[in-house]
Amino acid sequence: MxxxxxxxxxxxxxxxxxxxxxxxxxKAYKAAKTDDIISxxxxxxxxxxxxxxxxxxxxxxLVGVYDREGYFEIVMKKTK
Amino acid sequence: xxxxxxxxxxxxxxxxxxxxxxxASGGVANDMDVDIFITFWGLTKIEKDGxxxxxxxxxxxxxxxxxxxxxxxxxxPDWVTMLKNAKEVGNIKVYGxxxxxxxxxxxxxxxxxxxxxxxxxNEFVSMSKDSMTMFI
Numbered sequence: 001m002x003x004x005x006x007x008x009x010x011x012x013x014x015x016x017x018x019x020x021x022x023x024x025x026x027k028a029y030k031a032a033k034t035d036d037i038i039s040x041x042x043x044x045x046x047x048x049x050x051x052x053x054x055x056x057x058x059x060x061x062l063v064g065v066y067d068r069e070g071y072f073e074i075v076m077k078k079t080k
Numbered sequence: 081x082x083x084x085x086x087x088x089x090x091x092x093x094x095x096x097x098x099x100x101x102x103x104a105s106g107g108v109a110n111d112m113d114v115d116i117f118i119t120f121w122g123l124t125k126i127e128k129d130g131x132x133x134x135x136x137x138x139x140x141x142x143x144x145x146x147x148x149x150x151x152x153x154x155x156x157p158d159w160v161t162m163l164k165n166a167k168e169v170g171n172i173k174v175y176g177x178x179x180x181x182x183x184x185x186x187x188x189x190x191x192x193x194x195x196x197x198x199x200x201x202n203e204f205v206s207m208s209k210d211s212m213t214m215f216i
Contacts, residue, residue, distance in 0.1 A: 017156055019105035019166070020165070023105055023165050057110070
């Protein structure tokens with residue numbers, strides 16, 4: 001399934017391990033503007049749960065979690 | 081849940097120190113302020129030249145070579161680098177223990193720049209009274 005929105009920023013954290021991908025996502029989030037779409041690429045299984053949980057808990061919008069070839073993509077929208 | 085986390089780093093083996101860096105990362109991801117107090121063997125590993133001999137705790141010895149080889153192959157950062165990354169994300173303060181620093185005649189400038197200050201146990205306990213606290 002393709003995500004329908006085009007990300008403003010792609011964080012490619014493939015082949016890095018927990019907590020690296022989530023830290024990279026939060027850094028990108030802090031640098032982003034409201035309504036920016038941030039896409040995180042990761043191969044770390046913990047991140048597949050941790051990143052969506054962080055996105056929801058921080059009050060932002062989880063656009064989707066997509067399985068790609070050999071990695072997954074988590075897409076968020078900065079709403080606050 | 082408290083919005084503050086306090087870690088006491090007593091151990092000086094890289095496996096436990098790495099666990100501390102990972103937990104601190106989880107703390108800032110949850111918007112917690114994290115205070116880290118480094119004493120005894122942990123403090124000897126945060127000396128400017130303290131990173132030379134990576135080691136693991138007793139229970140990890142049989143797998144030590146295998147795990148370090150895997151971490152190297154996968155570019156897993158060392159615990160200080162991981163802690164620096166977490167510091168960029170949130171509010172983490174790193175304190176050296178004054179008692180042990182005095183004993184070894186270590187000044188702040190002898191320690192890695194990640195150390196913000198050298199403080200005594202009274203000050204650390206005082207700042208930790210409402211924190212989720214862990215001894216590692």
